[in-house]
Amino acid sequence: GAGVSQSPSNKVTEKGKDVELRCDPISGHTALYWYRQSLGQGLEFLIYFQGNSAPDKSGLPSDRFSAERTGGSVSTLTIQRTQQEDSAVYLCASSLRDRGGYTFGSGTRLTVV
Amino acid sequence: AQSVTQLGSHVSVSEGALVLLRCNYSSSVPPYLFWYVQYPNQGLQLLLKYTTGATLVKGINGFEAEFKKSETSFHLTKPSAHMSDAAEYFCAVSEGAQKLVFGQGTRLTINP
Numbered sequence: 001g002a003g004v005s006q007s008p009s010n011k012v013t014e015k016g017k018d019v020e021l022r023c024d025p026i027s028g029h030t031a032l033y034w035y036r037q038s039l040g041q042g043l044e045f046l047i048y049f050q051g052n053s054a055p056d057k058s059g060l061p062s063d064r065f066s067a068e069r070t071g072g073s074v075s076t077l078t079i080q081r082t083q084q085e086d087s088a089v090y091l092c093a094s095s096l097r098d099r100g101g102y103t104f105g106s107g108t109r110l111t112v113v
Numbered sequence: 114a115q116s117v118t119q120l121g122s123h124v125s126v127s128e129g130a131l132v133l134l135r136c137n138y139s140s141s142v143p144p145y146l147f148w149y150v151q152y153p154n155q156g157l158q159l160l161l162k163y164t165t166g167a168t169l170v171k172g173i174n175g176f177e178a179e180f181k182k183s184e185t186s187f188h189l190t191k192p193s194a195h196m197s198d199a200a201e202y203f204c205a206v207s208e209g210a211q212k213l214v215f216g217q218g219t220r221l222t223i224n225p
Contacts, residue, residue, distance in 0.1 A: 004156070042216065042218055043157075043203065043205075045213070101162050103159075104156035106155055
């Protein structure tokens with residue numbers, strides 16, 4: 001597609017439930033990133049995929065968070081046993097291999113009640 | 114590790130006035146520097162970037178930024194603010210790997 005697509009745009013879930021957030025990057029972009037944006041916390045790096053290399057998971061806040069990228073394209077971020085502090089906007093971005101900057105999706109707003 | 118500090122979480126200017134959003138970075142290698150803008154309920158949009166070469170970088174919507182190595186700064190400016198510039202602005206740095214490190218953001222308000 002023309003841009004980075006994220007779904008759902010909004011998700012409300014009960015504490016303790018698992019959620020899956022989806023990201024469709026720009027076709028041909030080899031790098032894909034997940035960030036979390038919380039009020040007053042800025043943009044927090046979560047995970048980075050580049051081609052077939054092992055992902056950089058250094059930003060995942062706990063083992064309840066995981067992500068995969070299938071076929072070098074679509075990515076899913078999974079949060080297990082959600083907690084209220086997981087409430088945030090989850091942003092996905094993709095880029096070509098160079099360091100020219102990312103293209104961001106519109107994000108998924110997750111609310112844990 | 115690299116880091117970014119944006120001075121001022123909120124900046125307010127009058128329409129037509131100069132916009133100046135401050136960004137200082139820390140990096141152990143020559144950095145790549147970026148400014149992004151985020152409008153309400155939207156993702157981030159790239160305004161401009163510095164990689165190598167000319168230190169004064171021009172971006173979209175009349176914004177520009179100057180890389181000053183001696184001051185480790187990359188401040189964003191626009192000569193004349195417009196109401197449509199009201200948004201949140203993020204400075205970011207990358208070194209080596211492509212991962213970007215963002216500042217905390219500056220919310221820009223434009224007064225009529």
